[in-house]
Amino acid sequence: MVPGMGDEAGVEQGPEAGPWRATREAGLDRWRGFAPRASRYAALRNRVEPGHPHVSRLSPWVRSRLVTTEELVGTLLSTQRFGAVEKLLQELVWRDYWKGWLEWRPGVWLAYQDALRRVLREGPASVLDRADAVMAGRGGVAVMDRFARELMETGYLHNHARMWWAGYWCHVERLPWVLGADFFYRHLLDADPASNTLGWRWVAGLQTRGKAYLPRRSNLERYGAPEWLSDTRGIERLDDHVVTACPLESEAPAARVRWASLPEVPEVTPGRWGLWVHGEDLTPELSGLGRFRPGLMVTVMDARVLQGHRPSALRLDWMKEGLADARRRAAAHWGCPALQVEAGTEGFPEALARLGSAHGLEGWVAMRPSVGPLGDAVEGIEHALARAGLGMKWCRRRWDEAMWAHAHAGFFPFWEKVAPRLAEAARGSATQGDLGL
Ligand SMILES: Cc1cc2nc3c(=O)[nH]c(=O)nc-3n(C[C@H](O)[C@H](O)[C@H](O)COP(=O)(O)OP(=O)(O)OC[C@H]3O[C@@H](n4cnc5c(N)ncnc54)[C@H](O)[C@@H]3O)c2cc1C
Missing domain, CATH: 1.10.579.10 (DNA Cyclobutane Dipyrimidine Photolyase, subunit A, domain 3)
Incomplete structure (x- = not known):
């Protein structure tokens, strides 16, 4: 029961609800359970029923990239006809479309925060x-x-x-x-x-x-x-005849910003740079960064950033478990030490700088956070590291670069560009053995 909710009846979760575990394995399990129903998604997805059997309920895993859109798209396209799963493919890339759209217009995020x-x-x-x-x-x-x-x-x-x-x-x-x-x-x-x-x-x-x-x-x-x-x-x-649209204050159109392309993997001295893994992408080993050789891997929980955004206890637990899962996989993949840093009063840019200096690193490599609370921290991180004489190399998945390039206008022009390329882009990233399909 959520504290403060008195004696209200709890929400029934239905037979398929199951636990929400922030591990890659739990996300893959959920996908294995849902994938055979993917062709019925278009017809049934709008129905809101106990247990939500007509949708995947995968978004928490997809959002933190414990499971990636490209691998879901890849397995769908290698097991089903495009036409049979087109609606689900569209919804999967809506996420990429929105992310790209905001990347083109970061002012919309800042205006929301100000308001x-x-x-x-x-x-x-x-x-x-x-x-x-x-x-x-x-x-x-x-x-x-x-x-x-x-x-x-x-x-x-x-x-x-x-x-x-x-x-x-x-x-x-x-x-x-x-x-x-x-x-x-x-x-x-x-x-x-x-x-x-x-x-x-x-x-x-x-x-x-x-x-x-x-x-x-x-x-x-x-x-x-x-x-x-x-x-x-x-x-x-x-009642249909009662509800009318609330009038809106006028809003200036958001300025479009051309985001800079980034490499998939940095050119740095092997073993001399650390890898910072964060909640925007918890499977870097399945990206170009899988080929990079870090001297150390860290995840960071930042009390100040968290306080600012006041996440619920459930969400905090989810984030912590996701980071722990990423460390376990990183230690197995790269064979380097994998640490968790609790950045308290110092803040996480300073924590990264302190840790990098203590381990004699040349700097840090990370996926560049997209627009949002972590993206807001980018400048502070670069400054803190520069003050400590350390470098910061940002990377981005090819998938994001390819998707975002078309996300500057409406969804349907985006889809027209993206749909024919999906099969090609997804080829090679589908880990069917992993997904059990
Ligand atoms: C007001 C509002 C707020 C929302 N806030 C979020 C949010 O904070 N985070 C979030 O991930 N989604 C958000 N969505 C989009 C959507 O509701 C969820 O992605 C979806 O309900 C997740 O459930 P699912 O995994 O069962 O989706 P499914 O229907 O099974 O879809 C599969 C995957 O496709 C993606 N997807 C599906 N629909 C959308 C959509 N409309 N927009 C973007 N991606 C989509 C998700 O990654 C999802 O996991 C919001 C939608 C609305 C209307």
């Missing part, structure tokens, strides 16, 4: 109190209160439930979208700066101007589990 700080600091007490009640599952629309509890108790919500709940927040409760996005970001195990911020902007009507997502009772009744709708308290607030 959030402003609302938290200056928002009227009546708005903040109402937001607290809705987040705590005490908004009075029973089905929406249930989704709020599911999010807090499991760290997951089905895509359609995210749309309904975010639409209810923006257009029925008429609360600031940034507060709702922050609630999701703190609780989702798959919390992602791109998918979450842009998903919320899309529901609010900011991402595609003039198009907001409205939660309608008829849609909930068509796709929602009847047992979740049997408690009809407050449902009349979602």
Whole structure:
């Protein structure tokens, strides 16, 4: 039970829910269970039912790259006809599309952070109190209160439930979208700066101007589990003719920034550089970096960064377990020491600098974090290392470079470019033995 939720009924998880373990093996197991159902995904994916049997529930693993999109795409394409799984392929690369889109427009992330700080600091007490009640599952629309509890108790919500709940927040409760996005970001195990911020902007009507997502009772009744709708308290607030789009403040179009290409693997002296592995990519051994020879591998938990974003206890445990899993695999793959650093008051840029100097390294190699809290730390890391006389070499997967190149406009132009290349890009990265397909 989530602390502070009193005697509210817990959220049933259904027969397929199973544990959420932040290990690569658990993610692969989940995929093995779901893959045989992939061809039914297009027809059934919008149904929101106990246990969520019609979707993969893989997003927490995909988000931290305990399992990568390219290997999922690779196994799908080598076991099924393209047409039979096209919808799932599209959804899988939506994540890459959103990440690329935000990389082209980092100002959207900064504006969201600014707006959030402003609302938290200056928002009227009546708005903040109402937001607290809705987040705590005490908004009075029973089905929406249930989704709020599911999010807090499991760290997951089905895509359609995210749309309904975010639409209810923006257009029925008429609360600031940034507060709702922050609630999701703190609780989702798959919390992602791109998918979450842009998903919320899309529901609010900011991402595609003039198009907001409205939660309608008829849609909930068509796709929602009847047992979740049997408690009809407050449902009349979602009646189709009642819900209208909340007017938006005008927003300047975000400036487009050309991100710089990065190598897949750095050219550095073998054994003299350390590898920093973080929650944006927990399987670097399955990227070009697999060929690199680090002298040392570290993962870092940064108390200050974490405090700033206030993740839930579930999400914190997920992050810790994921980092531990990455260290285990790294030690086996590279045969070098694999350490965990708890950066307390000093902050993790300084922790990396201190550790690098103590181990006589020339510098650190890492996947460059994309736009988001870790991306915000890039400059600070580079400065801290430079002050200690250490270098920082950033890398990026070829997959990201290939996908992001087409993510500057709408999804469908992106898909037209990407679809024909998927089979080619995925060839070689599908580890079918690993995935048991
Ligand atoms: C308001 C809102 C907030 C969201 N916040 C996040 C978030 O923080 N992190 C996140 O990963 N997704 C987010 N999404 C997208 C989507 O809801 C989740 O990726 C999806 O529900 C994950 O469940 P699944 O793994 O069962 O998905 P499946 O339907 O099984 O899809 C397979 C994979 O495809 C990707 N995917 C599917 N749909 C989307 C989508 N619409 N956008 C991006 N990727 C997608 C995910 O990696 C997912 O694991 C958000 C959507 C909305 C509307």
